[in-house]
Amino acid sequence: MLRLALPAIIGASMIGVAALAQDQGPARTGSQWSAEEYDKACAPLLKTSAGDTRLNLLQFKTVFGKPAIRWAEKDYQQVIDLARACHGYSKQGAMVDGNNWRAMIEGARDKVLPVAERSIQVDEFASGLAKDAIKFPQCSQLLEFEIDPVSMKDSSAEMFGQSFMLMSDKDLNAAIQYVNECLLFVPDYAQAVKGWREAQGKEHLNKIMDKPLIILKRRLEWRDWEKRPSDLIVQDESGAVIPPTMTSRTTREMILRFNKAAALIRRFTPETISILVKLADDVTMESKNAYDIAYAEAVRRRVQDEIFRRP
Secondary structure, three states, X not given: OOOOOOOHHHOOOOHHHXXXXXXXXXXXXXXXXXXXXXXXXXXXXXXXXXXXXXXXXXXXXXXOOEEHHHOOXXXXXXXHHHHHHOOOOEEOOEXXXXXXXXXXXXXXXXXXXXXXXXXXXXXXXXXXXXXXXXXXXXXXHHHHOOEOOOOOXXXXXXXXXXXXXXXXXXXXXXXXXXXXXXXXXXXXXXXXXXXXXXHHHHHHHHHHHHHHHHHHHHHHHHHOOOOOOOOOOOEOOOOOEOOHHHOOHHHHHHHHHHHHHXXXXXXXXXXXXXXXXXXHHHHHHHOOOHHHHHHHHHHHHHHHHHHHHOO
């Protein structure tokens, strides 16, 4: 419900205002309300203009205490009914024009309400998604989602309560489905609040989905690898294991060579050490990706430890 000051005789319903008014104009309304009730009901319409209210709705701001994205048909009608009942109300030179308010509110409603209704559809869809440990942010919050392709950091932990890298496969799939559903209205919303082109909004959401999609794919590929207790495993800053399949071709070659050598009784020969050091250097020179660098540094440390352990 909108937070407008209303007379006690009609409670929180602005529709009741119109019913009491029965006709436009303060004389008729005033005959049924006390002066105090009339001021209380109509004063909010003098604190802002109809044009500013329309603009704020179109920009999906909070209007009369309620975010525009949450406005329903009845909310628009309540404001129209209140403006009709308060038509002609004036104070300190300002006057309520019920006809202008109606035109402005209806104009905003025609553009904003379809987006808000699609937002509700997304919420209903999200309530039926199977998940383990994550939460779903408001679709509008996804506009602030950040992704760094170099550090491989993103806003998933802040937005979903857990980073993509730590999520179970079920949660990754749920996150993908949810973000995909947000495509129903986020491009239109982003156009209104950020001035983005429709394609920008779609591209932004697609980039968010890219990482969980890649993680699922690389995890599946990694399951086909022959695994040994001595294999090199690297974690990111959140403590999540970085699948070696999420690295570049050169890095994978380095990891596979390391794993093969680490499993041997003789372990690292001088030739193997030389090859691994060169591969680690190549990875560092070729890649700015944090996952590649993390594996290269881990190989260097393990090789150095091996060298220092030798008699």
